[in-house]
Amino acid sequence: MAKRYDSLEEVPEHILKNLSKYFTNVGGDTFAITNLPSELAGALLARYSRVQTGIQLTLVNEFLDEQGLPSQEKGSAMMDRVLNAFGDESVGELEGAHMGIEDVTQLLTKEIEDRRIGGSPIEQSTRYVVYDKKDSDGRWRYLRPREVTESGLLEKFERVNDLSFKVYSEGVTRLKEFFERQFPRSKHRILVERSGEKREVGEEELATDQERKEFRNSYNFTIRCAALDVGRCVLPSSTLTHLGLFGNGRFYTGLITHLKTSDIHEANIRGYSLEMELGKVIPTFIKRNRINNYAIQVDKSMRALAPEILGGITPQTGHVTLVPRGNYLDEVVSSALFPYTDISLVQIMEEVGKMSPEAKAKVLDSYICKRNLTGEISKDKRNKIGRATEAGYPIVFDLVGGFAEYRDLERHRILTQQRQRLRTDYGFIMPPEVVEVGLELQVEEVASQMADLNSDLRHAGLDSASQYATLFNHRIRFMMGMNLRELQHLTELRSQKAGHFSYR
Numbered sequence: 001m002a003k004r005y006d007s008l009e010e011v012p013e014h015i016l017k018n019l020s021k022y023f024t025n026v027g028g029d030t031f032a033i034t035n036l037p038s039e040l041a042g043a044l045l046a047r048y049s050r051v052q053t054g055i056q057l058t059l060v061n062e063f064l065d066e067q068g069l070p071s072q073e074k075g076s077a078m079m080d081r082v083l084n085a086f087g088d089e090s091v092g093e094l095e096g097a098h099m100g101i102e103d104v105t106q107l108l109t110k111e112i113e114d115r116r117i118g119g120s121p122i123e124q125s126t127r128y129v130v131y132d133k134k135d136s137d138g139r140w141r142y143l144r145p146r147e148v149t150e151s152g153l154l155e156k157f158e159r160v161n162d163l164s165f166k167v168y169s170e171g172v173t174r175l176k177e178f179f180e181r182q183f184p185r186s187k188h189r190i191l192v193e194r195s196g197e198k199r200e201v202g203e204e205e206l207a208t209d210q211e212r213k214e215f216r217n218s219y220n221f222t223i224r225c226a227a228l229d230v231g232r233c234v235l236p237s238s239t240l241t242h243l244g245l246f247g248n249g250r251f252y253t254g255l256i257t258h259l260k261t262s263d264i265h266e267a268n269i270r271g272y273s274l275e276m277e278l279g280k281v282i283p284t285f286i287k288r289n290r291i292n293n294y295a296i297q298v299d300k301s302m303r304a305l306a307p308e309i310l311g312g313i314t315p316q317t318g319h320v321t322l323v324p325r326g327n328y329l330d331e332v333v334s335s336a337l338f339p340y341t342d343i344s345l346v347q348i349m350e351e352v353g354k355m356s357p358e359a360k361a362k363v364l365d366s367y368i369c370k371r372n373l374t375g376e377i378s379k380d381k382r383n384k385i386g387r388a389t390e391a392g393y394p395i396v397f398d399l400v401g402g403f404a405e406y407r408d409l410e411r412h413r414i415l416t417q418q419r420q421r422l423r424t425d426y427g428f429i430m431p432p433e434v435v436e437v438g439l440e441l442q443v444e445e446v447a448s449q450m451a452d453l454n455s456d457l458r459h460a461g462l463d464s465a466s467q468y469a470t471l472f473n474h475r476i477r478f479m480m481g482m483n484l485r486e487l488q489h490l491t492e493l494r495s496q497k498a499g500h501f502s503y504r
Contacts, residue, residue, distance in 0.1 A: 004061045011060055015068035022070070023056055031056075037072035038281045042095030042249070046078065080284045092250035093118060097281050101243040101270065105143045106235070106407070107422070107467055108266055109243050115258065116413050118251030124242040126232045126404075126472070127225055131239060132169040140165040142238040146265045147465035153456055157469070160449045161236050164471065167442045168234045174437040175227035183226075188219045229500065230433045232404060233473035234446050237422060249285025252278055256289040261296060263464045294369060294383040301366040306340035309363070310351060315477075316344040317426065323396040323479075326353070331396075333360045336367040336388035338479055339418050342425065345398040345479050390416040393481030402429045404472040405503040409494065414486045419478035422467035424451035426475035429502065447471060 005011050008027055011019075016026065025031035033041050033055070040063060047058050063074050101112070106126075113121045134140055140162055148157045189200045192211055206212045247255070252274070259271030271289075278286050323345050326334070333355075334348040341348065352360065368385050393416065399409075403422060410417060428447040434440055450471055457466035482490065494503050 005057060008057055015060060015064060018068035019056060037070055039076045039095055039284055040070055040072055043078045045094040046091040076284050089250060092253060092285055093248040095282050095285050096246060096248040097278060099245045101245060103240045104243055105266060106239050106241060107237045109241060110410060111267060112243060112255065113411055115251060115255050119245060119247035122244040126235060127228050130172060130228060131235060132172060141240045142236055143240055143266060145465050145468055147462050151460045151462055156453055160453045161238060164234050164236050164446050167446050168231055171439050172227050172231040174439060175231050175433060176223055178433060178437050179223045179226045185219055190215050190218050230431045233431055234443055235472045237470045238468040249282055253286050253289045256286060257292050261292040297369050298367060301369060302340045305366050306337050310341045310343055310348065313343050313347055315342050316347055317400060319400050321346060321398040323398055328392055329360060331391040332388055333363050335391040336363055339420055342420055387416050387418055394483060395487055396479060396481040398479050400426055400475050400477050402473045402502050403470060403476050405500045406476050406478055408500060409503060412490055415480055415482035417478055417480045419476060422470045422476055424454045424470055424474050429473040
């Protein structure tokens with residue numbers, strides 16, 4: 001058994017020397033923890049709440065051998081005991097991992113990013129990267145979902161998606177030429193340093209080859225972004241992209257559970273592959289993920305109940321609606337129904353307001369599945385009830401906008417957002433620049449064929465997978481609840497020139 005020490009002064013020199021590999025400031029009271037084996041850093045931090053010693057001495061006493069070498073096994077064993085055996089879930093946030101998730105659809109990136117807390121995503125941007133290249137097999141870069149293949153609709157799915165990419169590629173070329181005419185090089189300016197001061201200069205004022213290179217790159221980048229921002233209107237939700245992700249163990253446990261539980265096959269596959277790869281770096285931290293039968297039952301129950309209550313109502317199409325405050329119970333019930341219908345939150349609240357207390361209780365019973373599950377499942381503390389119970393914000397918007405703009409607004413964390421399934425029913429947003437470059441008819445044809453495909457998939461019973469048959473500029477309905485501070489942040493950030501024109 002390794003000797004335990006009461007202070008760093010007692011620690012042998014050879015062990016003390018090793019500490020410099022793991023702490024940036026040995027003996028100091030502020031430091032970074034580095035180079036520890038997977039899971040040991042989390043275990044070490046977890047000990048803060050249970051020992052008197054500082055973290056550096058704790059490492060020596062509990063996780064280093066007599067040669068001063070760390071033991072990953074000790075760290076993993078302690079984390080397994082505290083996190084999994086005792087159920088202290090907060091310590092699951094003390095270790096994290098960087099992940100790459102490549103060739104994932106635009107649809108699934110939203111599911112991943114919408115886990116919100118504990119994860120930080122960065123996505124390959126359709127505004128900066130052009131999607132006009134085919135793969136080595138000569139195929140455009142989109143997913144052929146298993147659900148579509150098994151339905152017998154793959155041929156039509158490929159025909160429509162191929163047309164989408166063909167029109168996109170032609171559109172990007174025309175739009176670049178259009179924006180070059182609208183914004184010639186003579187109008188472009190860059191920031192340079194002259195005599196210790198920064199100043200804006202035009203092309204005729206450039207003084208060095210380096211400045212001319214920076215000007216050329218800046219101008220080309222500006223034109224390309226403008227063209228891609230508009231041209232992506234016809235990219236489908238099945239378009240493949242890359243996603244970088246940093247998250248803690250608790251976040252990844254929730255994410256894997258969500259993906260395994262999804263009724264979309266692509267999500268299931270990614271859930272298991274994430275579990276496999278994270279198992280190589282933080283296995284103890286993700287050990288408690290599982291297929292969540294509770295969530296499956298909630299979804300099944302609500303999708304059956306919502307049409308009974310709200311069926312036959314024609315959806316309102318207002319783009320931005322500030323939802324009037326209502327009775328608190330009505331707000332919760334309405335928020336619970338929102339993702340399972342296609343009508344507006346205002347319309348839902350009007351219907352809920354007419355319901356009896358017993359009928360409202362039935363909705364909430366279905367939403368928490370109190371009547372539909374055994375006590376053992378419903379009492380599992382990891383079965384958290386849904387976001388509808390976050391209702392009660394002073395500011396709630398019902399929004400109908402393009403999927404492209406939703407993709408940015410959805411990432412705001414300090415609020416509650418829920419969306420309805422992607423549909424083509426709310427129509428397609430035609431950018432005026434597409435009309436200017438003479439591509440209106442081609443884009444309308446893509447949107448029309450995609451709407452027809454979406455309908456076919458839904459009639460085939462593939463309601464979830466039909467979301468792949470939508471375009472970036474097809475409208476989606478979503479709701480966002482927030483306080484005044486978040487409203488100030490969101491409106492300030494999303495009204496800047498760099499933002500998408502639609503949500504500006």
